[in-house]
Amino acid sequence: MQREDRIGSAPDTPDRTPARVVLASAARLLEAAGLPTPRVDAELLAAHVLGVTRGRLALLDDLGRADRDELDELVARRAAGTPLQHLTGVAYFRHLELTVGPGVFVPRPETELLVDAGRALLSRPDPLVVDLCAGSGALGLAMANETPTARVVLVEHDPAALRYLRANARARQAAGDPPVRVVDADVTTDPLLPELAGTVDLVLTNPPYVPAGTPLPPDVAGADPDRALYGGADGLAVIRPLIRQAARLLRPGGALVLEHDDTHGTAVPRLLVAAGYADVADHRDLAGRDRYSTARCPSAGWKTAPS
Ligand SMILES: C[S@@+](CC[C@H](N)C(=O)[O-])C[C@H]1O[C@@H](n2cnc3c(N)ncnc32)[C@H](O)[C@@H]1O
Structure with a gap:
């Protein structure tokens, strides 16, 4: 029994x-x-x-x-040391649940601040927004979710990241968010989105910016792809061309919101001023570290021609 x-x-x-x-x-x-x-x-x-x-x-x-x-x-x-998000396959960003895993950068909480900054700089009800270096799609998909009238274009060049990005874009559309356009392109190479030149309201970007050789916590160094992290010897190798590309894309009065390394709170604003942007400002994250810059394309045209 x-x-x-x-x-x-x-x-x-x-x-x-x-x-x-x-x-x-x-x-x-x-x-x-x-x-x-x-x-x-x-x-x-x-x-x-x-x-x-x-x-x-x-x-x-x-x-x-x-x-x-x-x-x-x-x-x-x-x-x-395996990242939590690789074990669960999910990263939370703003109101979104994004699919992530090995091969794509796991979105960070501090990057969420860029969405508020970008939305605050919008001045039209149906803005055109471009997310450069989109990774899993965190910034662009959050914009589409929170500003459904926006038309959003996301640019990424890494094949593994693009797979996650396309899957997340499909999932968000299935969940009721507006469709977005995903473009496979190198943001440092001309021409980038030539059909959009001078028409974009907001460029949002969290590019690779860690200076080569910077020691990183083991779970960051071993988990996120190098291409997502490192920005050349001084960390600015992608940011320099990206500032030029954004200048070509933005309409007069359009805005750029750009995340950077916490050691670049002076260097990035200087690059923006030198490229002719107006209203250049730098901002800290919730831990008090210099984290992102904002700037506008001057309405009266560029003070200096962006090269
Ligand atoms: C720091 S991750 C940010 C991803 C996403 N924006 C986020 O905040 O979670 C940088 C991304 O830029 C992409 N990337 C690096 N260089 C690039 C290039 N030249 N053109 C397009 N994408 C690039 C990487 O593949 C990576 O997905």
Whole structure:
């Protein structure tokens, strides 16, 4: 009789552990590995394994063996430095859930600030917005989501990043956001979007800008593609041509919002002034680091011809 009972039970019923115990143990392991947000990571991994939202974890009683084994494996990989977003396949950016993984840059919280900055600089109800170096599509797709009257063009050149970008663009359209245009092009090479020259209201960009040789935290260096991170010896190798390209694309009064390395709070505004932009300003992120510049294409034409 006892034997029949065991056979008839779900395979993991004799071996269940309270969810709070599993989560506390996962968080301890991640803390011991030196990760900055161990409890949040543990909860997000558990939510991923269980197929529930993080908020619903509190309602769970206990976890069976199979779920615990899967969680243990993910916690071990996270402790070894794999980015959380590569384990869950998802990155949250503004109101969006974007698909990410190896081969594409994981969008960062500080980049979210550029969306507010860009929207504040819009002066027309149906603006044309271009996201240069689009990666997974974070900036451009967030603009399309939050300003549905905008026409959005996203430019990326890396084949792996383009696959994520196209998948995210399709998913956002299926979720009800307006369609966007995805262009495979090198932002440093002319001509870039020649058909849009002088017509763009806003260029948003988070290009590669880390100076070569800068030591990075292991989970950044090992996870994001080098092409997404490094901007040549001084970090400005993509930013210099990009400033020229934006100048060609923008209409008079149009705006550029450009993320940069925290060591470039003076260098990037200088480049913008030298290229003839007006209203050049630099801005900090929530950690107080110099993070992005804003500028406008002067209405009276360029003070100096952008080369
Ligand atoms: C720092 S990532 C930013 C991605 C995205 N904008 C974000 O904020 O999550 C920079 C992106 O620029 C792309 N990239 C680098 N050089 C490029 C180039 N010359 N032309 C087009 N894209 C480029 C990389 O492939 C990468 O996806």
